[in-house]
Amino acid sequence: MARREQHSATISLSERNPFDLTMTDLRGVHRMAIEEPLMFGEGTSKETQDLMRSMMAAHMAGPMMPEKIQTNFPIHFPELLYELYEYYGHKKPRIEKLQAQIRPVIRKTNTEREEYDQATTHSGGLDSVYRIVKLLEQGETPLAVHLKNLNAKGNFRESMASEEQCKAWGVPYVSVRLRNGSGSSGFETMRTRDLLLALTVAVQAAPNKVKRVLLEGDMGSSKDYHFSENLNIWKWFNKVLKETGLDLEVVGVDAGDIETIGEVIELEKKLGFSILPMVQNCFSAAFQVGNNRRKWERETPKIAELSSYHWCGSCLKCRRMTLGRIYYADPRFRNITKEEISYFVTDTYKWLEKYQNNADLISKSFLTHLAALAT
Incomplete structure (x- = not known):
């Protein structure tokens, strides 16, 4: 019987940047690096910085799950890879050292930073704005803390929006710039994405003495959830953080769905400043937004006029926003006609029928609120 060829990968660490990894596998060459702040990791322990590299390696290996991983640096937290592989029914990978090894630089500093009780992952979208x-x-x-280039698209708009929001609301803001050619994208990126995001924020914010790192919730304990969405994995991961000297906890905040828009409308009234128009959630590429808006400008001119220029109006995120604003009586929509509301509802039902591949993304909350407007 012919021996099956083993799928292997090589992950190499840069000599210049202790958070710059390059992976070579059967798909090609992939690179992932934290480029800014220039001294990312400073003020954290050696163990914490080791964990960060292990997390980056796991994110790169996640999509293909290579059976053998060769590295030119020590993987001090192989259990992260072991847990990931086991979760998806794979055998533990063989982790081997290449002959030429690099000893990662440990970034140290005595610089004092302003203290905060909590840090939050901030993409500029509705859920992070709500937090x-x-x-x-x-x-x-x-x-x-904004992790720039985490997603496959929309990164520039998210980066600009998140910074503008924090400036407008008087919230301290830090951007961590990621060079993301990791090869981890699409549905499979969720295997490790939220763990990578949370750990990056924890490492950046630890010198600020934060006690909690907040990120989007929507977690569960069944295997229907991805590795980075599983409550049991998060309990384990928080213990690992403590073991490395990070005196903090990562907490998921479940903001809900359409109801969240209603809550934000009420928060605008209480806080006395504009929130919803600054949200950046649109799924459409920047060059598509103008063309997608034209239908709404023609058929629902008032809704279009009162919707931010960076919303296309047609994608799930934008329809979610319009639906919530209508249902929860956004004061800006006080003069929207019944005809425009009716057109939006009818068009959204047609959209659901046409794009049934979106079914997994449509929440019960979305359908319930839409049905209420249809009656």
Whole structure:
């Protein structure tokens, strides 16, 4: 019997940047690096920085799950890879050292930073905006950390929006710039994405003495959830963070769906400043937005006029926003006609029928609120 060829990958660490990895596998060459802040990792322990590299390696290996991984640096937390592989029914990978090894530089500093009780992952979308303004309502100011280039598209708009939001609301903001040619994209990126995001924010914010790192919730304990969405994995991961010297906890905040828009409308009234128009959630590419808006400008001119220029109006995220604003009586929509509302509802039902591949993304909340407007 012919021996099956083993799928292997080589992950190499740069000599210049202790958070710059290059992976070579059967798909080609992939690179992932944290490029800014230039001293990312400073003020954290050697163990924490080792964990960050292991997390980056797991994110790169996640889509293909190579059976053998060769590295030119020590993987001090192989259990992260072992847990990931086991979760998806794979055998533990063989982790081998290449002959030429690099000893990662440990970034140290005595620079003091302003202290914050909480840090939050901040993409500029509705859920991350909700986390910030909810804390502001409670009299707390978090440190907002944006991981730039985490997603396959929309990164520039998210980066600009997240920074503008924090500037407008008086929230301290830090951007961590990721060079993301990791090869981890699409549905499979969720295997490790949220763990990578949370750990990046934890490493950046740890010198600020934060006690909690907040990120989007929607987690569960069944295998229907991805590795980075599983509650049991998060319990384990929080223990690992403590073991490396990170005196903090990652907490998922479930903002809900259409109801969240209603809550934000009420928060605008309480806090006295504009929130919803600054949200950046649109799925459409920048060059598609104008063309997609034209239908709404023609058929629902008032809705289009009162919707931010960076919303296309047609994607799931934009329809979600319009639906919530109508249902929860956004004051800006006070003069929207019944005809425009009727057109939006009818068109959305047609859209659901036409794009049934979106079914997994449509929440019960979305359908319930849409049905209520249809009656």
